[in-house]
Amino acid sequence: MPNRAYSPKCSTCRQRTMALSSMPYSVKINHDGREYDIDIPSLSVPTCSNCKAFVLDDEANNEIDRAFRHHASLLTPAEIRSGREKLGLNQQAFAQCFGIAVSTLSRWETGSQIQQRFHDGILRAFFAMPDLRTFLAKLHGVLSATNGARATISMPASAPR
Numbered sequence: 001m002p003n004r005a006y007s008p009k010c011s012t013c014r015q016r017t018m019a020l021s022s023m024p025y026s027v028k029i030n031h032d033g034r035e036y037d038i039d040i041p042s043l044s045v046p047t048c049s050n051c052k053a054f055v056l057d058d059e060a061n062n063e064i065d066r067a068f069r070h071h072a073s074l075l076t077p078a079e080i081r082s083g084r085e086k087l088g089l090n091q092q093a094f095a096q097c098f099g100i101a102v103s104t105l106s107r108w109e110t111g112s113q114i115q116q117r118f119h120d121g122i123l124r125a126f127f128a129m130p131d132l133r134t135f136l137a138k139l140h141g142v143l144s145a146t147n148g149a150r151a152t153i154s155m156p157a158s159a160p161r
């Protein structure tokens with residue numbers, strides 16, 4: 001990233017000696033009742049050349065987040081959003097299909113909350129299986145809410161099952 005913003009001043013030794021540096025970084029992340037060991041071979045972080053203190057800024061935290069999602073095989077926020085948009089569903093209708101709050105979906109799509117493995121699996125199935133979309137839309141009464149929102153989720157003319 002060209003304009004990574006961080007303070008040049010070290011909060012530990014108070015020298016203006018902070019500069020980007022790469023280092024191996026390991027962290028344990030608890031998510032959804034499991035502990036994940038995340039190892040990043042080369043994490044770029046603002047580091048003090050004087051006392052070696054470093055800070056995990058937003059970009060470093062995003063990198064850790066990406067590594068965690070990859071390790072745990074969880075959809076990224078962008079994948080959730082683009083999957084929803086490809087189906088022509090707004091957040092309201094999409095959340096309703098899963099019986100979750102729009103605010104929850106919104107947090108998944110911004111990355112401020114990481115979906116549970118259970119929800120991740122349902123999301124993947126929903127994206128992959130038209131029958132499941134129809135089933136859930138019917139189950140949660142979403143059909144009326146998606147009028148005008150492309151036909152992906154509309155009921156087949158001869159509804160089976």
Ligand SMILES: [Zn+2]
Binds near residue numbers: 050053
């Ligand atoms: Zn320092």
